[in-house]
Amino acid sequence: MNTTNGGAVGINRPQTMSQLVSSQSLMQQATLTYSNLLGKEARQGDLNPNPAQTARVRAIVNRLIPQTAVFRPDALSWKWEVNVIRSPEVNAWCMPGGKIAIYTGIIDKLKLSDDEIAAVMGHEIAHAVREHAREQASEQSLLQLGMLGAQIGGVGRGTVNAAGQLYQVGVGLPHSRLHETEADRMGVELAARAGYDPRAAIGLWQKMSKLGGNPPEFLSTHPSPDTRMQDLAVYSERVMPLYLAAKR
Known part of the structure; x- marks a missing residue:
């Protein structure tokens, strides 16, 4: 199946x-x-500690949400929420159904512009719209059923565990990287349609790459920063006409 339009x-x-x-x-x-x-x-006093910052983030997200209809019209009926959490963590996320949070750490440490916040939020919203969490949960449930069936069928526990590890490196992690790439591409389109410069996603990842600490790409659930920026350069240019039309 396919949860979204292309x-x-x-x-x-x-x-x-x-x-x-x-x-x-x-x-x-x-x-x-x-x-x-x-x-x-x-x-703890860490929910929306700065009203102006919260208003800024919500204004950006409120321009992104209507654009989700391009990928799936039913997303417009979700009960969207967005809040800012005070934390040094450089992170943001969107749960299934449109429950969004962004941490002050990513805004303040990276000194994000509105276009860069739109890149972050567009990416996270895309994960929810594309139902990546459900897809990963589905794959895990099918793997567990398969491993249970193998054990019932007489396959040794060591073999089953090894198969699970091979799945993670050979299938699970690449699928997660694929999800990240899909969210990157959908995110720049959401941003562009909302009137935010999609090229800001490249600058965002240039800032992120300077934070360091990246594992080897083949053992990471995220593409390497270089791979990511190369892909974003291609797809941000693809959606530039949408951005220019939205800015008129």
């Missing part, structure tokens, strides 16, 4: 989705987890 960036890869993992169940779990997290951060 858009201008052409995301048309067939996805593996297990009937054991539904969109609705993941959204319900995400809503509960998000509510609990916000409650914890609020009690």
